[in-house]
Amino acid sequence: MRLQGKTAIITGAGSGIGEASAKIFTAEGAHVAVVDRDVEGGTRVAQEVGGPAFFLCADVASPGDMEAMARTVAERFGRIDILFNNAGVSCVGALHETSEQEWDRVMTVNAKGVFLASRCVVPMMIAQRSGNIINMASGASIMGLAQRAAYSASKGAVYALTRAMQADYCRYGIRVNALVPGTIYTPFVEGYLRRHYADNIEKAAEDLKKRQLSGTLGTPEDVGYAALYLASDEAKFVYGSALVVDGGFSAGKIFD
Ligand SMILES: NC(=O)c1ccc[n+]([C@@H]2O[C@H](COP(=O)([O-])OP(=O)(O)OC[C@H]3O[C@@H](n4cnc5c(N)ncnc54)[C@H](O)[C@@H]3O)[C@@H](O)[C@H]2O)c1
Structure with missing residues (x-):
């Protein structure tokens, strides 16, 4: 029970990594707000998680939704201990192939979403003199990945913002850290394979596995x-x- 009695907001908890985290956090004693813009996924996860968990439909790109999210969780649980800024969207393409609309969509959800959610939750953490924020970055935050211009820019921003937030909020007992996953087999990656390698999904998945020293894809858990x-x-x-x-993706390469 490593999170006994703690309250947590997890954005993008209706699928993949957020879903697994909601289940793990709850099993460790946390009260979790399952936040997602997808009503079907969010409702399902909150039901499966059970206990004090509840679904809150919200778009991290909406300032109004984020204000309502912080207010609702504070009213319901009395405090907010953990904010896991996990919601994110993908985008494939080199810079010259990326439309302005795509760029804005990815930056708005992945980077501005962290800003909006945190801005609404931090005042409560400051008042509590404690809090814990986890921002979802990516391997693309620290390495150049081909065909990921907008996505990399958005996740690079999350990585930089994490450190800036930490410098600002350490004095209030708030820790701010980032997660840097490699390729994790979730609907996010499944959708990418289906869209871009429809003719040979299995081969594409094998190629992804070879990029990681583990020789496997990660799991949401x-x-x-x-x-x-x-x-x-x-x-x-x-x-x-x-x-x-x-799985060692950023640590090194094997040359056979
Ligand atoms: N899967 C990977 O390989 C991988 C690798 C590195 C980083 N990540 C990051 O991990 C996070 C979770 O990815 P995943 O693989 O679990 O994806 P996923 O698609 O399985 O889950 C993402 C969830 O976020 C929700 N979401 C998307 N936009 C939203 C918005 N504007 N407001 C609220 N909810 C929103 C979706 O509805 C979905 O339920 C993302 O930020 C992603 O960039 C994933």
């Missing part, structure tokens, strides 16, 4: 347990860090 660590008091000395969970 692999990242959920890393989030649990950052959210727990075991990580009380971990400030402004980027925890890499990537």
Whole structure:
């Protein structure tokens, strides 16, 4: 029970890594607000999680939704201990192939969404003199990945923002850390494979596995347990860090 009695908001918890994290956090004693703009996924996850968890339909790109989210959770649980800014969208393409609309969509959800959600929750954490924020970055935050111009820019912003937030909020007992996953097999990656490699999904999945020293793709739980660590008091000395969970993708390459 590493999160006994803690309250947590997890955005994008209706699927993938957010879903796994909602289940892990709840199993460790947390009261979780399952936040997602997808009503079907969010409702399903909140039901499966059970206990005090509840679904809150909200778009992280909407300032009004984020204000309502912070207000609702504060009213319901009385405090907000953990904010996991996990919601995100993907975008494939080199810079010259990326439309302005796509750029804005990805930057708005992935980067501005972290700003909007945190801006609404931080005042309560400051008042509490404690809090824990986990921002979802990506391998694309720290490495150049082909065909990921807008996505990389958005996740690079999340990585930089994490450290800036930590510098501002350490004095209030708030820790802010980032997660840096490699390729994790979720609907996010499944959709990408289906859209771009419809003729040979299995081969494409094998190629992705070969990029990671582990030779496997990560699972949502692999990242959920890393989030649990950052959210727990075991990580009380971990400030402004980027925890890499990537099966060795960024560590090195094997040349056979
Ligand atoms: N899967 C990977 O390989 C991988 C690798 C690195 C980083 N990430 C990041 O992890 C996070 C979760 O990814 P996942 O693989 O679990 O994806 P996923 O698609 O399975 O889940 C993402 C969830 O976020 C929700 N969402 C999207 N936009 C939203 C918005 N504007 N407001 C509220 N909810 C929104 C979706 O409805 C969905 O339920 C993302 O930020 C992603 O960029 C994923």
